[in-house]
Amino acid sequence: MSHNAEPRNGFMRLKPERTRYDASRTAILPVPFERTTSYGQGTSRGPEAIIEASAYLETWDEELGIDPSLAGIATLPACDPRDEDLAAALSEIESAALAPLQEGKFLVTLGGEHTLTSAIARAARRATGRPMGVVQFDAHADLRNRYMGTPYSHACVMRRLVEDDFPTLAIGLRSLSPREAEFAERKSLPILWAHEMARHPSQTESRFLDQLAELPEEIYLTFDIDYFDPALVPATGTVEPGGGSWYPALNLLRLLFQHKKVVAMDLVELAPIPGHPASDFLAAKLIYKCLGYLAQAERFSAAVR
Numbered sequence: 001m002s003h004n005a006e007p008r009n010g011f012m013r014l015k016p017e018r019t020r021y022d023a024s025r026t027a028i029l030p031v032p033f034e035r036t037t038s039y040g041q042g043t044s045r046g047p048e049a050i051i052e053a054s055a056y057l058e059t060w061d062e063e064l065g066i067d068p069s070l071a072g073i074a075t076l077p078a079c080d081p082r083d084e085d086l087a088a089a090l091s092e093i094e095s096a097a098l099a100p101l102q103e104g105k106f107l108v109t110l111g112g113e114h115t116l117t118s119a120i121a122r123a124a125r126r127a128t129g130r131p132m133g134v135v136q137f138d139a140h141a142d143l144r145n146r147y148m149g150t151p152y153s154h155a156c157v158m159r160r161l162v163e164d165d166f167p168t169l170a171i172g173l174r175s176l177s178p179r180e181a182e183f184a185e186r187k188s189l190p191i192l193w194a195h196e197m198a199r200h201p202s203q204t205e206s207r208f209l210d211q212l213a214e215l216p217e218e219i220y221l222t223f224d225i226d227y228f229d230p231a232l233v234p235a236t237g238t239v240e241p242g243g244g245s246w247y248p249a250l251n252l253l254r255l256l257f258q259h260k261k262v263v264a265m266d267l268v269e270l271a272p273i274p275g276h277p278a279s280d281f282l283a284a285k286l287i288y289k290c291l292g293y294l295a296q297a298e299r300f301s302a303a304v305r
């Protein structure tokens with residue numbers, strides 16, 4: 001551990017020349033927002049834990065043979081709305097996300113609870129002014145109309161986006177209520193169920209690509225960490241058995257970045273367990289893998305232009 005005079009507190013604790021906002025492809029936005037969690041709590045400590053764990057990532061991506069950090073990763077001040085009113089708090093989050101998106105940054109939001117996704121996806125669509133699809137990795141459908149008295153619950157976030165005319169694709173679902181199932185059926189929402197992925201693993205990638213092809217070119221990616229099996233990631237509020245594992249998830253993410261223009265992403269619902277850094281580190285590494293897939297996709301599109 002070096003004792004540098006310059007404090008490095010951002011994502012991956014990179015050298016200052018790789019974290020200058022103006023020169024960075026990526027901006028990291030910590031949003032320790034937690035108001036409506038229902039079962040376990042602690043997602044407000046997610047951003048801090050991800051940034052802490054990210055200091056131990058290697059910058060080299062051995063799969064891609066590149067150093068994705070060379071494109072620059074700036075870490076923004078945390079956005080932590082104090083407004084009691086959830087709609088007002090969400091519009092504050094939307095405003096914080098809008099400027100970096102308008103400046104063309106690849107915005108990575110660290111949650112926090114899943115509720116924040118609706119604000120950031122709206123900001124992404126406003127910034128581009130074009131149709132925006134939402135790809136959701138999650139254990140839960142999050143399609144409830146209201147939950148525990150509020151329409152802004154984490155359990156309602158995808159319902160809000162569907163109502164706001166975002167085309168969606170959900171991956172890895174394995175828990176929903178009868179009314180959510182009825183809503184998904186009525187709206188013909190595309191879903192890649194966890195049980196299908198487990199039963200027909202060799203077909204997962206082609207089915208994913210078929211469903212992805214139906215979405216707009218520009219994509220907002222929301223990754224709920226409970227997508228993963230709780231044996232791999234126990235640090236989340238609402239654990240569900242039968243979740244995804246590491247390499248199959250990376251394969252789908254790589255395809256997503258290859259085939260679509262992903263403009264922003266979030267990683268939500270990490271509820272760190274003290275003394276158990278594995279979940280935090282996985283979350284940090286997942287984000288960095290996505291930055292690698294982004295860099296590779298952009299390098300490829302620059303080369304063929």
Ligand SMILES: [Mn+2]
Pocket residue numbers: 114138139140142154224269
């Ligand atoms: Mn969720």
